[in-house]
Amino acid sequence: MLELRGITKKYGEFTANDQIDFSLVKQEIHAIVGENGAGKTTLMRMLYGMEEPTSGDIFVHDKKRKIQSPNDAIGLGIGMVHQHFMLFPSFTIAENVVFHHEPRKKWRYDRKKANQEVEQLAKKFGMEINPNQKISDAPVGVQQRVEILKVLYQGAEIIILDEPTAVLTPLEVKDLLNSLRELVKMGKSIILITHKLNEVMEVADRITVLRDGKVSGSLKKEATDTEELSRLMVGRELQKKQLPKVTSGKAVLDVNQVYVNDSKNKAAVENISVQVHQGEIVGVAGVSGNGQSELIQAITGLVKTSAGKIRINDHDVTNHSVRQIRDRGLSHIPEDRYLWGAAKSASILDNLIMTDYRKSPLAQRGILNKGKIHSYVNNSIKRFDVKASSINTSAQYLSGGNLQKLIAAREIQKDTPLLLAAEPTRGVDIGAMEFIHEQIIEKRNNGDAVLLISSELSEILALSDRVLVMFEGKIVGEFDRENVSEEKLSLLMAGGTYE
Template sequence: MTTRLEMKNMTKMYGSFIANDTISLSLKAGEVHAVVGENGAGKTTLMRMLYGMERPTSGEIFIDGKRVAFTNPNDAIKNRIGMVHQHFMLFPDFTAAENIVIGHEPKQAGFFNRKKATELVQELVETYQIPVRPNAKTANCSIGEQQRIEILKVLYQGADIIILDEPSAVLTPIEVKGLLKTIRQLADQGKSIILITHKLREVMEVADSITVLRNGKVTGNVTKEQTSVDELAKLMVGRELHDLTERVQMNGEAILEIKNVTVQEKDNKPLLDDISLNVNRGEIVGIAGVSGNGQSELLQVISGLRSVKKGSIHLDGKDMTNQSVLSIRDAGLSHIPEDRYLWGAAKQATVEETGLMGYHKKPQYRSYSFLRKAPFRKLVNSWIEKFEIKAGSLEEKAGNLSGGNLQKLIVARELGHETPILIAAEPTRGVDIGAMEYIHEALIEKRNKGEAVLLVSSELSEIMALSDRILVMYEGEIAGEMDRQNATEEAISVLMAGGNQHESKN
């Protein structure tokens, strides 16, 4: 195979900080090359330089042996490089075809030729065997189909090199299988793929070669045959990962009881439809499901952020239905929210102030009407050390932290409350493998102490690794329940897609 891309000694500095330190990689025609690394390892910066979004401090890029320099993404596109971003850039009210051809629309007599656009997109669908409905409004497409629209968009622009940034982050397991099949098909048709991901099992399934980054440097450059998931993880983290702490057998009584809860807005279909569940002391209950199937509304109802139309919520025997957030937290609930910026922090607050949220009433941190800052600062500094939170100081704005570091601060804060029950929504979103390992350990330890965790995660591997029982939500209802011993990825995937437990066994 001929070499299509070479990046040589790529360095990017922001002041004295070195984001990328003399990184080199090459990409052949028809190859899938995975770039893996922890949060902040330098993956995104490297790809931003390749796509013309950042100018390198030093280093060279060669396309088909010719040296190139990009000042913006248009330069990259002209050199047949396309990028599918983690957060899709589609117009929801446009059709798939309109989104794909935008910027390069076929015209007739000076006007947009919608029929020709549909024909061109249908040709792409057939050529690359990527299932998309050209005339479907994007807002009505599944997340998986929206991603395929993005891929067809870069193919329509003529891309031979396609960068995929965390492409499976929002997909169901079934959709992930379809994505990996698409990636392989594109490579077999001569396209060159750069896959940015932290999901090492997917890397081992689809990649031909792998570059591992840690702290802005290359720690490994291997083929799939030369490595394993464990070896890649070690190269990413710099140490061996540990097995999770064993579970202590628990048979606790219910700490959280939800009975026949319905949430409905005006005359629309219920967001939650007669939901009942319980979480016992000494138990982690995982909720799986494609985003948008009622998980968010369920957590908002439990934590007091949304009202219940009918049904009841009891926490430690107390009726907390439609109570205030403060009352519910005082009753023994802590909450790692799914959106760290919207619910978990105030961007203009300092690191110290973000950590203080919920602790300002605790007697050990108060003296009459004044806060006792010294003991609290000691606590926050212990979190920073334990979770390896990268912050310039306690006075740094929370909004200046990377997403992963802010997530670690919120997780540390909520675990520190040591409440009888914790809602953990996407607890490891955006964090690196080392921090993920620590968070998982902390959740198991909480469970083993006789406390309870309600876990919601889009990472099915996380749900299966941590949960004692798994509930699957689909269109605002509990589609099925299974215990740890009987749960399989296939069975959960079927329920997530709207099937039933009987189907999953066939």
Template sequence: MTTTVVEMKNITKKFGKFTANDDISLTLKKGEILALLGENGAGKSTLMGMLSGLLEPTAGQIFIDNKKVIMNSPRDAKALGIGMVHQHFMLIPAFSVLENIILGDEPNKKGRIDYKKAAQDIERLADKYHLQIDINAKVADITVGMQQRVEIMKALYRNAHVFIFDEPTAALTPQEIGELMKIFRALTDEGNSIIFITHKLKEIKDVAHRCVVIRAGKIIDTVDVDNTAEETMAEMMVGRKIDNSIEKAEITESKLMLEVENVSVEKAGHTAVKNLSLNVKSGEIVGIAGVDGNGQSELIDALTGLRKVKTGSVKINGVDMTNSPTRKITEAHVGYIPEDRQNVGLILPLSIAENLTLKSYYKKPFSKYGFLNHKIINQNGRDLIKAFDIRSQSEKEKVGSLSGGNQQKVIVAREIASNPDILIAANPTRGVDVGAIEYIHEKINEQRNQKKGVLLISFELDEILKLSDRVLVMHAGEIVGEIDPKNTSAEELGLMMAGKKVTNIQK
């Protein structure tokens, strides 16, 4: 008989008049990987917030190892063996990996932190679960995938046997995702149990045993993953069929919108972008594919005024904008969907309406004589919330309280509503559900069909191949090839990203 390690019975959570979770019941078995699938704002993170001690249920009961429990804080959850790895990591960048892992649970010897014992304990766990990490490295200097491992190690160090992962692959490269799936299997092979929130149906099919589908705060069904098609789960999640087709208008005339010539960019004393050239014309989407860390972020920073170009030039609509301030670049009709929505794209304590006017608050009609017109700002917020299906209580809600996917929609709404001539989109669908992906893809393609230029940077190979008219492959800070997405598979593109040559390269 399979042991039940977690049972949530008739859980309801209300925030004022808003019901985030409505009479939800689920179970998690020992050694099981349970997927939690739902649209952005469906209530998944709220539900797991109660299981991790961050929130208290309005109604319902939680049982751990068949015992009813009441958790008033994350410390209570940790004491019960529950560890949560949040979508946005809870790490201190200036601390070392070791310091982050033991923070709050430091071993002591004669009144001092016993770093030697901590290192031995961490290395033992790393060997057991095949989690290779550098315990002496600063968190600020390691990759996102490695930070994910540090978060997992934090939970293991505190003797967790139930792991909750909130959108664990949203910021990972395909290679890192594969490694994480191996870690999932290693954890459950040792008798641990996992609940993971995700929008990626392929990952559910890859590792999950069962899938709980939530829509609008209610459970739609719990299905056996092996016997349920991806399309079925997607339809259950959004309540309709998903249309992944893209209609591309035929563009007969075009002009150069973005010209990047022999650009080099430095980062921390080394050259991250090397003598790179590319162009984007009106009426086309140019995709940049590459493994994370090959200069994409530095290139985007240089194009948007966030980092200096060391050599070379950047022209927008024929005008030299090399090393221009960010505001001057945006006023040249450049839209930018950043890869880091929380640190670059949004100001979390501000309202949705205020975030939607971050690029235009100083202009009419949003301000006059230096004074903001909050009535018009809020009306603009209501209009864009409706137009872009941003799931929220009102335009005055703090953007930091939204789900990650709805935060992404706020950025997409703001940038596309600014009617840019050139749209730079970096991982535009990171952490959003399949319904929102469909919508964002439509909006990006609309820019192309309206004879705008789009530069798309994405780690999602299917997204690159689906949307792009041309694909440039970036490796070690350079463009190493150009491919025709209509005649190239994700596997061939993956090989090029790894630095290998394929025959389908355009000259």
């Protein structure tokens, strides 16, 4: 049906897809799995004509094709169900399905015929819908069915689904997987993009694993299991650091039965309790997108919790402002350094003083002290080895590793009792990674508490005294440093169970 040969996509220096080979045969479900940022979405965008590959060829029905727009893709029988639905909320289901290919009576829209056609189509593939229902009144699971019907109505033979279960409840997931099996029985072929391995194991025939833009494995379902898949997804070498014993003291951070809702009012964090003590690094492992971001934002005051208590050094800081929480002794390396961690167009100096600009000696009575700031900033970049031509250079000219060191400098050297480090070394070079790891360990050895949240298993294993695993907003496992292993963690991270 479909074949990709040596597909490479580069954005400037960055290679999003590197020499990817992939094939899809008729009536199969081929899953593409990988962590966020592994290049799944880029690959699909190229298939659907939203991006063009830098090199490599796409064959559809054994003919080499150039897909330059979604219209080309639809013409070749390729349809895509996007992660974020592209529907008109005020239109009915039938109207959404036939949109752009409406049946007409002369020059008017033929509502009756449209409703009939859509109903028949749905019945044919065993999906239940009411064609006259408005999208805004339909539950998410139904909206997704409408997306699939839309693609089918356009005559697609190959259907791409991008993270289709991310927004669904467990019951809706079951329905969706059933529909997929039905579609295959009726002769369609499906590409399923996801990072949820249990769903893959349930429904896929073949599985291609992407890691860092490359294919790290292409397997038949029968020949593999979730454990192997997660190793292929995450797999990096681990060097366990020597952590000198520190007698851990009292709890600095106490998160007690916290719930957080995401922007769609779905529970993103459910009933999470974590305690971090003095002289302890607690690692939270998990595939990104399982509620870690929401947990971080709740602890740091960037979003409100819907239930539960958060305490720092016995002071209640639940739903306090960011400033109040920081003044209680939290420092925070954010998970996205460009979004949260820095202002790219501002100077290194401005970026470094963010957490201390109000305090003496950097400022007195609201006036910034230029001299003190200069010596403070110069000291910091020297101590944290930030390589820059001048402290007035804007932050966008720093490499990722250097900017991350700058953020680490700002947050670690403050000597706060609590550090929340989220993905502290994501996408930085080995040198910067080693350096930041050493700084975090040193902070722990000084008797401060560190909550480390990372989707990088090697990082979790190298640094943590204790490891928690997060999956779908819940904590599904807890291990001491002595009896944790990569196998156990990756199994839990993928939603498996471990006895």
